[in-house]
Amino acid sequence: MTMDPFERRQLGRTDIMLPQIGFGAAPLGELFTKVTEADAEATLATAWDAGVRSFDTAPWYGRGQSEHRVGRFLYQKPRGELILSTKVGRILRAPVTRPDAFDTGFWAGGLHFEHYFDYSYDGIMRAYEDSLQRLGMNRVDMLVIHDLDWWHRGSETMVQAGFTQLANGGFRALADLKASGRIRAIGAGINEIGLIPRFLELFDMDFFLLALRYTLGEQETLTDELPLCAKRGVGIVIGGVFSSGLYATGPVPGAKYNYFDPTPEILEKARRIQLVCERHDVPLPAAAIQFPLFNPVVTSVIPGAFRPEQVTTNLGHVRREIPTDLWAELKHEGLIRADAPTP
Numbered sequence: 001m002t003m004d005p006f007e008r009r010q011l012g013r014t015d016i017m018l019p020q021i022g023f024g025a026a027p028l029g030e031l032f033t034k035v036t037e038a039d040a041e042a043t044l045a046t047a048w049d050a051g052v053r054s055f056d057t058a059p060w061y062g063r064g065q066s067e068h069r070v071g072r073f074l075y076q077k078p079r080g081e082l083i084l085s086t087k088v089g090r091i092l093r094a095p096v097t098r099p100d101a102f103d104t105g106f107w108a109g110g111l112h113f114e115h116y117f118d119y120s121y122d123g124i125m126r127a128y129e130d131s132l133q134r135l136g137m138n139r140v141d142m143l144v145i146h147d148l149d150w151w152h153r154g155s156e157t158m159v160q161a162g163f164t165q166l167a168n169g170g171f172r173a174l175a176d177l178k179a180s181g182r183i184r185a186i187g188a189g190i191n192e193i194g195l196i197p198r199f200l201e202l203f204d205m206d207f208f209l210l211a212l213r214y215t216l217g218e219q220e221t222l223t224d225e226l227p228l229c230a231k232r233g234v235g236i237v238i239g240g241v242f243s244s245g246l247y248a249t250g251p252v253p254g255a256k257y258n259y260f261d262p263t264p265e266i267l268e269k270a271r272r273i274q275l276v277c278e279r280h281d282v283p284l285p286a287a288a289i290q291f292p293l294f295n296p297v298v299t300s301v302i303p304g305a306f307r308p309e310q311v312t313t314n315l316g317h318v319r320r321e322i323p324t325d326l327w328a329e330l331k332h333e334g335l336i337r338a339d340a341p342t343p
Contacts, residue, residue, distance in 0.1 A: 012235030022054030029062020062110030
């Protein structure tokens with residue numbers, strides 16, 4: 001039985017019906033790799049022509065570049081046909097000093113803007129309006145609280161400060177936007193274990209964009225996080241389905257795992273999973289892209305792309321028929337959790 005990439009699933013309790021596969025636009029902000037304008041437009045055109053109608057971006061992706069590229073392409077399309085997601089929590093601004101010598105830092109390229117974090121009422125509203133301008137759109141469908149975690153904020157003190165800003169007005173801004181019809185769903189991006197329960201304790205969330213933490217290589221969220229979301233009727237969108245590279249390419253030199261160089265143990269696990277896939281004549285990335293979709297709490301996966309052929313390949317991986325014996329063997333070998341939902 002083959003999987004239809006464009007079959008629609010309800011996002012939690014919202015009225016949004018997401019296709020099983022969307023488009024993650026972080027690579028268009030030049031994550032790890034420089035991307036020409038021609039390649040960016042051709043990649044988006046290939047996705048649209050193939051039937052992709054769900055697109056996720058953020059101000060942080062290339063410091064505005066991804067939103068500009070996505071917006072330039074999508075504003076020409078029928079608005080009613082597409083579902084658009086972006087994020088709040090960072091404000092972009094011109095560099096205070098030496099704009100001619102800007103360091104893009106994490107990004108291979110991108111635009112030359114500084115950022116600061118702001119999860120207050122005014123900060124959320126400013127970020128939302130700024131994104132509309134970059135996108136050339138007068139609304140978005142899904143708005144995500146971005147990177148309120150220890151990795152990006154640096155300490156528990158800063159994480160708590162962000163949650164305090166949300167509790168003191170930032171979440172009210174999101175609720176106001178939803179009540180007025182300017183957004184349709186409120187989400188939060190999750191990169192680390194332990195934050196989903198914290199959000200749910202404080203706020204009425206519609207969904208989480210769970211990056212890196214429910215993949216072929218990692219299923220720790222099955223213990224608490226995903227069951228809690230299922231109980232609350234909260235949807236899950238999966239980002240980083242290839243663990244930022246390793247489960248797209250396999251354990252080749254230079255492959256990244258969750259944005260960093262993988263340990264020997266992580267490489268060995270990926271190698272063993274790849275060998276199981278090869279025994280069943282299934283490409284490793286096909287297993288990686290399909291695996292999260294078997295969990296009923298997961299609504300959609302949003303693999304990234306920066307070349308047209310990557311879009312075509314990803315769609316082919318979703319449609320690839322995978323024998324149930326492959327999943328059984330991965331469980332028997334202890335390579336995925338025994339309680340992971342699979343056919």
